[in-house]
Amino acid sequence: MALKLSELINKTDRLAGGHRLCPGCGASIAVRQILLAVPEGAHVVATGATSCLAVSTAIYPYNSWRISFIHSAFENAGATISGIETAYRALKKQGEISKETYFVVFAGDGGTYDIGFQALSGMLERGHRALYVCYNNEAYMNTGIQRSGATQLGTWTTTSPYGEKSYGKTENRKDLTAIAAAHNVPYVAQASVHNWRDTVLKAKKAFSADGASLINILAPCQRGWRHPMEKTIEIAKLATETGIWPLYEVEEGEWRLTSKVRTRKPIREYLQAQGRFSHLFKPENQDVIDRLQAFVDKQYRQLLLRCGEKPE
């Protein structure tokens, strides 16, 4: 699928500026990239799980959405979009509506990996024609940086703090993208806000899939990750270059790397750039970095195998 920047810049921006997300927030970048993949003129209905995005883009009576948008609760985005997509099918069958319409969920990692996990699984299993986008900033940022199932080992958060007896989060993250792929839906991908071309292409594939799809997109949060606000894209890029967040897709069960990294950088480079990992550089926590590196290496090896790539 070809993609021209000159075409993209002429498309309607479906999330208007003036929303209340922080400067340097990865979420709005992710949303804009995803919505750029919708054919011009088509209607879009989005569901937001409770998140920074939901509460910053639709503050009554203001609204940044140039599409239909509904937020109802935290853990139910998968179920809500299921109801909307089914209503569309029911009304279309009866000849009540005919407009080409796309359905998308925007949920954070809390609303996806943890509290919304069941509703997501139900939506994928039932195969609703909808794209579920997890904008992943690896913690509950809306409530003030608490650990989630997406938070990496050793990360400082307010509920996995660093202290005399603690090096931060004691568990590795779960592999949500692979879990979604295990539902055998037509399209699942891992993306990152630094690679707009890759993201828009993936969203195009997801929107054109005849069934449920998921994109797990890394969206750095400068407040929670403790990095300067202008470094969002740079840090997202480092995540891919170190292999801590590889970019890939699973199309009809076929795994494929979409951004090959010739020589992975050590994760130290990625960790060093963020305050949430600064405690790991104290001498007593060196082993945590090693353990996280070992986890990343293992996951990466597994991914290469699944993608039919040669081992490093």
Place this chain on the structure above:
Amino acid sequence: MPKTVALVGTDAVAEAMRQINPDVVPAYPITPQTSIVETYSQMIADGLVKSEMINVESEHSAMSAAIGAAASGARVMTATSSQGLALMWEMLYIASGLRLPIVMTNVSRTLSAPVNIHCDHSDSMGARDSGWIQLYSENAQEGYDNILQAIRIAEHPDVQLPVMVMIDGFIISHSIDRLDLIDDDAARKFVGKHKLKNSLLDHENPTTWGAFDGLHGYYFELKRAQAEGMKNAAAVVKQIGEEYGKISGRYYSHFETYRLEDAELALIVLGSAAGTMKAAVDQLRSQGVRAGLLKLRMFRPFPAKELVSALSHVSDVLVFDRSDTIAGEMGGPVFIEARSSFYDEIKRPRFKNFVYGLGGRDLNLDMILKAVASSQTGNLITYLGVRE
């Protein structure tokens, strides 16, 4: 032509749903509601209805999907019981807060623990402040009739609130009952077509639902408007009950009275126990006790003024509650509200409360007669039929 049928309560509900033919039915099975979902699935499989069913993975998702579908302009119905209703709790408030006209049958079943599948009203009574209109049914006929009317009540422009219709678990849901169905065409004409303002699917006017009331503070005003919708529902329930009477011969209002006009002693109850209560009233009358019954159909909104006027001539009111508030000597919810309705009256009857039937414990004629006999001397609140 209307026809007389013999159906279990869950099938009577499914028949009403078949005639309404809603666009979307998201549902999750739970005892004793299950047969509604099964029968309706079969109706879809047999091509009797055009509904799209969503076999969701939980009741929380059932109500979430119902909200999404209703905000998309679909007519949405679902059904649940007990733990299922409890799991929906969060979404019940959101459905009513977003003013979505969803209609749900609740097959009344108690709440755990201990786990028990039988009837009482703990489930729906816990949802009494959730902003849903609540209609209780005495038998399968009323369950069927209430569901047809619920569609009209929920979608009425003065109301725009979800409606919960209760039928008692097993007692109604699993018992074969004789009932009259109205003609399919008459039912279709009665419920009419649903048109939602501001649908999510309206591509010419994209809308936002459930925006954050963060900085400017409209929450209070929206809740006040919701309270007004609930207040308006009282008149609408009456009006639709009249209209339904004209096509079915069965007229409905906020409550039904039985031999109450010249009564000195009034019994209040809701749901299936009303049948036994009517028999008790007859027996008491034959013994020279001037008893009467007020069978509450509409619990939300609560018809306080009319209740007072219907009971103004009685000296004693015995309220039978199939659930307890467990609030420390406060009694059941019907008791609390009925009694409170009289607070500003100069002439107030004596009130007594009988909490009965928890977890499906039987309520028989003898128990009611004994309760009446004890009511002049007994405690304010009595647990009827409990082993202690």
